[in-house]
Amino acid sequence: MRVLVADPNMAFATLLQEELRQQGYEVVGASTCAESLEQARASTLDLALLDMALDEPGAVALGQQLRELHPTLRLMLIPLIGESLAPEVATSLAIQGILPKPFFLPELPERIGAALRAPLVPLDIKITEETLPPPSAPEASPAPAPSPKPPVKDATVTELKALVSRHRRALERVMNGLAQEVGADAVVLTVDDEMATWVGMLSKADAEAMAQAVMQGWITSAQVARILGREQLRFEQSIAGGDYMLYALSVNAWMILAVAIRGNPALGLLRHRARGAVEEIAGLCAV
Numbered sequence: 001m002r003v004l005v006a007d008p009n010m011a012f013a014t015l016l017q018e019e020l021r022q023q024g025y026e027v028v029g030a031s032t033c034a035e036s037l038e039q040a041r042a043s044t045l046d047l048a049l050l051d052m053a054l055d056e057p058g059a060v061a062l063g064q065q066l067r068e069l070h071p072t073l074r075l076m077l078i079p080l081i082g083e084s085l086a087p088e089v090a091t092s093l094a095i096q097g098i099l100p101k102p103f104f105l106p107e108l109p110e111r112i113g114a115a116l117r118a119p120l121v122p123l124d125i126k127i128t129e130e131t132l133p134p135p136s137a138p139e140a141s142p143a144p145a146p147s148p149k150p151p152v153k154d155a156t157v158t159e160l161k162a163l164v165s166r167h168r169r170a171l172e173r174v175m176n177g178l179a180q181e182v183g184a185d186a187v188v189l190t191v192d193d194e195m196a197t198w199v200g201m202l203s204k205a206d207a208e209a210m211a212q213a214v215m216q217g218w219i220t221s222a223q224v225a226r227i228l229g230r231e232q233l234r235f236e237q238s239i240a241g242g243d244y245m246l247y248a249l250s251v252n253a254w255m256i257l258a259v260a261i262r263g264n265p266a267l268g269l270l271r272h273r274a275r276g277a278v279e280e281i282a283g284l285c286a287v
Contacts, residue, residue: 001116002026002044006036006062007051007078011245012101014267016049019108033062040069047116049099051078052085063093076115094120156287157192160254163285164189164196170284175199178259178277182270185244186260189251189281190215202260214248214258249274251281 003025007013010031017027028043030036032055039045048066050059063075076097079085085098097115099108164171175187176199186200188211195211202210247270248258257278259270 001046002028003112004028004030004036004039004045004048004066006030006033006048006054006059008032008053008055009051010264011247011267013051018268018271020112023109023112025112033057036062037065037069040066045070045073047074047076047096047112049076049078051101052080052083060089060093063095067093072120074115074118074120076111096120157254159287160191160285161196163287164191167284168197171281172197172199174277174280174284175257178273181273182259182261182265184259184261186210188214188258188260190256190258192254196255200260210246210258210260213246214256217248247271247274249278251278251285252287255281255285257281 001024003020005013005017005020005027006029007016008031013029013031017029020027028039028045030039036048036050036054040048045066048063050063052059054062059077063077066073066075074096075093076099077085077089077093077095078099078101081101089095090098096118097111099111171189175189175197178184179187179200184200186198186202186207188198188207189196190211193215195208198204198207198211200207245261245263245265246258247261247267248256249271250256257274259274261270
């Protein structure tokens with residue numbers, strides 16, 4: 001199966017492409033509509049994931065052009081962060097699914113599989129919520145999501161904070177090692193909804209702002225998981241904005257390690273080093 005990932009956010013696109021390759025798909029990438037059409041003309045495509053942030057003429061027009069080239073092409077759209085997809089957009093393209101940003105990694109195989117299994121709907125047939133595959137239906141109206149965090153006794157968070165305080169030097173040594181290995185400007189560790197400690201060149205205020213951004217992404221991911229009736233077993237996120245890329249990985253249900261790097265680092269190396277650091281931190285903060 002050949003999949004096109006069209007997304008101008010290089011960090012997000014790289015993460016998505018790596019995950020798809022690990023699942024056995026042949027993946028090609030593009031950051032513009034023009035590059036996407038070049039890929040489509042070069043070979044057949046089975047599925048295209050199009051980000052709504054693509055340049056002119058935009059993801060909708062691109063989807064129509066791709067379908068002209070490959071009539072059996074399945075389409076998935078990636079809405080802008082924090083936004084839902086307008087029903088008329090889904091209708092105009094007869095899409096097979098939606099991938100939210102940030103997405104819940106363990107859900108990716110099911111979402112991709114559902115899109116590939118979904119029937120192609122003629123554009124003159126009105127699409128309803130039932131037409132789209134359940135894992136990716138954008139217009140369902142779920143009940144208000146419960147608290148995004150799993151029910152854990154306050155004592156657990158208190159114990160984690162105590163462990164951070166007790167092992168602060170060892171934790172910061174691990175974090176400094178990670179920062180040096182990947183060239184990070186800052187590495188932050190959060191517990192619950194607070195920054196527990198940080199290392200690097202950022203001020204405390206900037207590090208706390210970074211922690212809040214990471215925790216907001218974690219909350220969003222957890223809400224998506226709960227709406228879908230899934231347990232959030234793992235949180236991983238990469239965001240590129242301005243001069244920095246922000247990468248975050250969960251240590252456990254209540255702790256997140258986040259890395260801020262200037263420029264466009266090698267995401268594969270960053271993920272490998274971050275996972276090693278997370279394992280060390282998990283060992284120091286086992287409860």
